[in-house]
Structures are given as structure tokens and as C-alpha cells.
Amino acid sequence: MSFKIVVLAKQVPDTRNVGKDAMKADGTVNRAALPAIFNPEDLNALEFALQVKDKIEGAEVIILTMGPYRAAEIIREAMYRGADKGYLITDRKFAGSDTLATSYAISLAVKKLGSFNLLVAGRQAIDGDTAQVGPQTAEKLGIPQIAYAEKLIEVNKEEITIKRRIERGVETVSAKYPIAVTVHGSADSCRPRNAKKLMQFKHSRTLTELKNEERENAELYKSRPYLMIEEWSVADIKADVEALGLSGSPTKVKTIENVVFQAKESKSLGDSNQEVEDLMIELIDGHIIG
Amino acid sequence: MNNIFIYCELTEELRIADVSQELLTKGRTLANELGVKVEAIVIGHGLSGIEKEIFPYGADVVHIADDKNLSPFTSGAHAKVLIAILRQEEPQIALFGATANGRDVGPRIASALKCGLTADCTSLIIGDHEDKKAKKSYKNLLYQIRPAFGGNIIATIINPETKPQIATVREGVMKKEVYDKQYKGEIKNFSVEGLLDDIDLAVKIIERHIEPPKVNIKGSQIIVAGGYGVGSPENFKLLYDLASVLGGEVGASRAAVDSGFAPHERQIGQTGITVRPKLYIACGISGAVQHRAGMDESSQIISINIDEAAPINNIADFAITGRVEDVIPKMIKYYKKNSK
Numbered sequence A: 001m002s003f004k005i006v007v008l009a010k011q012v013p014d015t016r017n018v019g020k021d022a023m024k025a026d027g028t029v030n031r032a033a034l035p036a037i038f039n040p041e042d043l044n045a046l047e048f049a050l051q052v053k054d055k056i057e058g059a060e061v062i063i064l065t066m067g068p069y070r071a072a073e074i075i076r077e078a079m080y081r082g083a084d085k086g087y088l089i090t091d092r093k094f095a096g097s098d099t100l101a102t103s104y105a106i107s108l109a110v111k112k113l114g115s116f117n118l119l120v121a122g123r124q125a126i127d128g129d130t131a132q133v134g135p136q137t138a139e140k141l142g143i144p145q146i147a148y149a150e151k152l153i154e155v156n157k158e159e160i161t162i163k164r165r166i167e168r169g170v171e172t173v174s175a176k177y178p179i180a181v182t183v184h185g186s187a188d189s190c191r192p193r194n195a196k197k198l199m200q201f202k203h204s205r206t207l208t209e210l211k212n213e214e215r216e217n218a219e220l221y222k223s224r225p226y227l228m229i230e231e232w233s234v235a236d237i238k239a240d241v242e243a244l245g246l247s248g249s250p251t252k253v254k255t256i257e258n259v260v261f262q263a264k265e266s267k268s269l270g271d272s273n274q275e276v277e278d279l280m281i282e283l284i285d286g287h288i289i290g
Numbered sequence B: 001m002n003n004i005f006i007y008c009e010l011t012e013e014l015r016i017a018d019v020s021q022e023l024l025t026k027g028r029t030l031a032n033e034l035g036v037k038v039e040a041i042v043i044g045h046g047l048s049g050i051e052k053e054i055f056p057y058g059a060d061v062v063h064i065a066d067d068k069n070l071s072p073f074t075s076g077a078h079a080k081v082l083i084a085i086l087r088q089e090e091p092q093i094a095l096f097g098a099t100a101n102g103r104d105v106g107p108r109i110a111s112a113l114k115c116g117l118t119a120d121c122t123s124l125i126i127g128d129h130e131d132k133k134a135k136k137s138y139k140n141l142l143y144q145i146r147p148a149f150g151g152n153i154i155a156t157i158i159n160p161e162t163k164p165q166i167a168t169v170r171e172g173v174m175k176k177e178v179y180d181k182q183y184k185g186e187i188k189n190f191s192v193e194g195l196l197d198d199i200d201l202a203v204k205i206i207e208r209h210i211e212p213p214k215v216n217i218k219g220s221q222i223i224v225a226g227g228y229g230v231g232s233p234e235n236f237k238l239l240y241d242l243a244s245v246l247g248g249e250v251g252a253s254r255a256a257v258d259s260g261f262a263p264h265e266r267q268i269g270q271t272g273i274t275v276r277p278k279l280y281i282a283c284g285i286s287g288a289v290q291h292r293a294g295m296d297e298s299s300q301i302i303s304i305n306i307d308e309a310a311p312i313n314n315i316a317d318f319a320i321t322g323r324v325e326d327v328i329p330k331m332i333k334y335y336k337k338n339s340k
Ligand SMILES: Cc1cc2nc3c(=O)[nH]c(=O)nc-3n(C[C@H](O)[C@H](O)[C@H](O)COP(=O)(O)OP(=O)(O)OC[C@H]3O[C@@H](n4cnc5c(N)ncnc54)[C@H](O)[C@@H]3O)c2cc1C
Pocket: B226, B227, B228, B229, B230, B231, B252, B253, B254, B255, B256, B267, B268, B269, B270, B271, B272, B273, B283, B284, B285, B286, B287, B288, B289, B290, B291, B294, B304, B305, B306, B307, B310, B322, B323, B324, B325
């Protein structure tokens, strides 16, 4: 009996390391200066999945990511660390999707993969900070969820027991499959790349990448089909285009205001009530706090 | 129909959580502006008398779902009840705490009702919207305002076409205020008989206890760091208070760690962790180069030091000359007074 673990992972701009060079003089974000990274909590999610795989013979870890063609980078990264294979959901028609539309597309892709035991997502992605896609996907698949997993306690082919973070403490819960789990950043960090896996998968590519690198006909991919990372379009997952992108997204961004960081010019203040209050108001108005 | 619904969360002691009372207060203000009612939903077990903690905040109706299968919280069972009530009542706005539970059930509900959800709002305002492309105008939408992109932008989100407009808000962001001590609303008991299927109760709780979370200084956008000048572990508590009010974490210099004011995992600097938060508040820290190595790329730095010539002031955006013990309580006070 096979045991299938699907991991949802996203490639995100590294919004944590917004150093001074990442802000332009006018106070706007210089997106180009932010590297694209494996969403941090999705690495915790991957580790969680790999720990399950370590304990269950024959278990398979599949990475699913939705994003532009270069997001294949994180699928490779996941394979270097122990994932078995990955699929990239990519199509221009996905652009502008909010979490509802994203979870709709992801849920269709998960269905296309066939029956599975575990669906593992990160708690949240650092570009949106919403923590919605995991639970929304679970709901669309009609399966229950365990949010904020912190530790794998026990797992076998029938059920899984997890310690999870709650508001002011922790809770140990168990459930049968299929179940969705969202993994918290306080869970174990991901194991490093494995040298053997790195050798095995370093040439894995999507078709788009092969075209871009002009090596479409490379013999390698005929003899080693596992090196191909499949790309799925809107048509492949049989999605209703109206339920995707801007038209499928109930949330709209009305306005965006940049947080303005002033140039370094030290202001000296005393500790009077007035001075402290003025400072707090300045910080609140500048959206630095609050 | 068209009312404002607040999901009221329960604490371990079966009291209404602060965040929910804050949302009731906010809901009341919005409802007055829109001319609609505020309705609360409480889900749990052993809830008799719970309305006493809800009505004074201005709720007109409280829906109570009381059943042994609903306590402790599981997202499956609570989502099922919430979806049923919201489908039936068709509110225009539904508010949840941005707590572990609120962020666990909220998305399931938005997914089931196919409506928009904006997480972690810092401000909620009623306003209109003109869609120039579609030549449509909308009156009285909920502007859901929140930081995005790691706190580098502030976005106003709207859900023009779908209802309810759902938002989550963190504890401490909104003000909690008794609306009227005598305010009386109506209690509606919601029966869950025949509602919960096995799948809604699939997650079994084996054990739960209070345990403080591991510190996550690196991931924090606001850091309140203390040095030797803080003076004592007791004074360090002020830093925790400020960090908690601002939604940040506490860091420390090595001298503070060596003196036992703070645990080692909070040390910032060359031999500690390197941080680049949006705001770094250095309290009683002189600014030795080893400390600066771990924090000088912070976007904004505030220093609080009795010594106007402390080296940290050279890299501070704001240098407050004063004692930590005096300045921090004022910062807390004036933050609370002026935050929306
Ligand atoms: C190899 C090496 C590695 C090191 N690594 C680190 C490191 O990783 N991190 C680190 O922090 N340090 C590190 N240090 C230590 C560093 O050199 C400094 O000793 C240390 O940072 C000083 O800490 P401090 O600023 O808290 O204390 P102090 O230098 O003693 O400064 C205390 C400050 O508090 C002010 N003050 C006093 N009372 C009050 C009050 N009531 N209110 C407000 N202000 C007050 C004083 O004016 C003073 O400026 C390292 C040192 C070495 C040699």
C-alpha cells in the first residue's frame, strides 16, 4: 500500500531581509533587490513530511508549487533535501489570484494527483502573511486540518499524532487520513541538502526551463524521465478560468501606501511626556508601529 | 441579514477572550455607522451566563452553540457551526481574532462561503469604492487595512462583490470599551443536533497544556532590546510589556545576558543573532561595536539612554535621553492612547 504525502511550497521574495538597499529613495520597495527564496515555513513543512517518510516504509513526498516558471527552483531544492518529485502549477491565467483562487487551483492539482494520505503546508507565506491557503485548500478537498504543527509525535499507516501550538500553550492531537497539516516555524528546521540527491537531481528541469536553456532534446531526459518536472496549466487541472486570477478573487487591493523610511538623521529627544507622545504618534502615522 | 457578526473566542477558563471584546467594541462602532446590529457567536460547552461578558460591549444578539463536542476548540467542529450560522444569517461583515483559533477556522469559512478574508488587519473603516473599469460604484464597504510585504507597504483591501467581508485582527490592536453596562440583547441558542459528522470531529485532542512559545527574534519586525543599563530582571519586564503591546520580541545585549537579565537565546550581536527589524528599540545599551554588528541594519533605531553621548546614538534615528524605567511606561501609555 502506498503512502502519499503532498507538500505545498511557495517561492517568495525575501521580505525579512529588507535592508536599506531594498528600499528606494522614495520609500518604495525595490523588489528586484529581494532574492526569491523557499518560503521559510514551507521548509519546516518539508522537514515534517520527510520525518513522516522516514518512519513509513514506501512513503512518497511530492512537492506542489504554484507560481512562475522559475519557481521550479524550489522544487529542485526540495528534491535535494529528500522529496521524491514535484509538480509546478504555472499559467499566466493564475496571475492576480488571492488565497481563495490559489487554494481552488491547488485543490484541483491535489485531486489530479489522486488519493493521498497527508497534505502538508507551511503555516504562512512571508510575502502575504495570510496563513490561509493551507486551511482553504483543506476545506476545498473536504478534509479536516491540524494547524500550527510543531512536532511529529507518532505516525503509522493508520493515524498521525502531532503536537501543535495553540494560543497560550500546546496541544497533542491525533487523526486518521486523509488530513491536512500546517506547520509552524517553531517546528524542526529542514535538513540540509543531501550530496547524493544533489547529484541525482541537479539536472532536473521543467520543459520551459529546457527551452530557455536550449536543451530540449537532451538525451538525458529520455533515459531518465524522473528528471522532468511536470508543469500543469489551467487546462491540465481543468480549472474554471472565472474562478482564477482577478475574476476569481473576492479580495481586491484598493490602495497601497509605502512605508517611508527616513534617511538617517538622528533626532535627539528628552523624556518629557510631550516628546514621547509626539514620537509615538510619528511612528504610528509612519506605519512603523501599530 | 446585513448585520455585523463577531466570533467570540473562549479562554482556557471559559471567559470571553480580550480580543473578542475588542472586536465587539469595534463592531459596535461600525454597526452604528451602518445602522445595523451587532451579533456575537459563542461556541463551546458549559456556557451558561456567558452573555454577561458580551452584551455590555454592545451586542444586540448572541448566538450560543453549547455542546460537549464543541469544547475544547477544534477547527472542524467550530467551522461547521460557523458556516451554518453565517449561511443562515447572511451578515455583511464577520470579524475574527487573529489568534491561533481564529486563523485556523477563518480560512475554512471563507473557502466554504467563497468570500474574501483579510488576515491581521490593523484598521477597519467604512468607505465607498468606485470601480472605474467596470463603471460600478459601491457604498459602505469595509476597508480592511493591513501591512503587507513584510511590513514594507500598507494595503487597503476590499471585497466589493462578496459577503460577508471577513477580517481577522490581533489582540491589542483595537480598543476594548464597555458600551453600556446595562445593554441587553437577545440570546439565540443554536442547536448542533444532527449537524456534526464524523469528519468534523476527526481530530482527537489527547492532551493540552500551557507552554510559552520558543522565542522568534529573527522573524520579528519590532525588537525591544535591553542592555546592562536596564538594571535588573524586574526592569526587563517593562521591555516585555512594550514588546507585547507593539507586537514585537525582546532582545538583549551580552552584558544584559551575562548579568542574568535575559536568557542567552535573546542575545543580539556578533556572538548572538543578527537582526534587521523594521524597528529596533535599544534600551540601556551603550552600542559597542560587537552589539552593533548584530543590529545596525535595522530600518529604524530608537535609543533610550541616560548618556546623551552613548555611541548607540550615532546610529539611532531617535535618541531619547532618559531612564529606561521612565521612558518605557510612557511609550506604552502613548502608544495605547494614539493607536487606532
Ligand atoms: C569577542 C566579543 C564578542 C562580543 N559579542 C557580543 C554580542 O554578540 N552582543 C553584545 O551585545 N555584546 C557583545 N560583546 C560585548 C560588548 O563588547 C559590550 O560589552 C556589550 O555589548 C555591552 O552591553 P551594554 O551596552 O548592555 O552594557 P554597557 O556597555 O554597560 O552599557 C550600558 C548603557 O546603559 C546606560 N544606562 C545605564 N543606566 C540606564 C538607565 N537607567 N536608563 C537608560 N540607560 C541607562 C549607560 O549609559 C550605558 O550606555 C562582545 C565582546 C567581545 C569581546
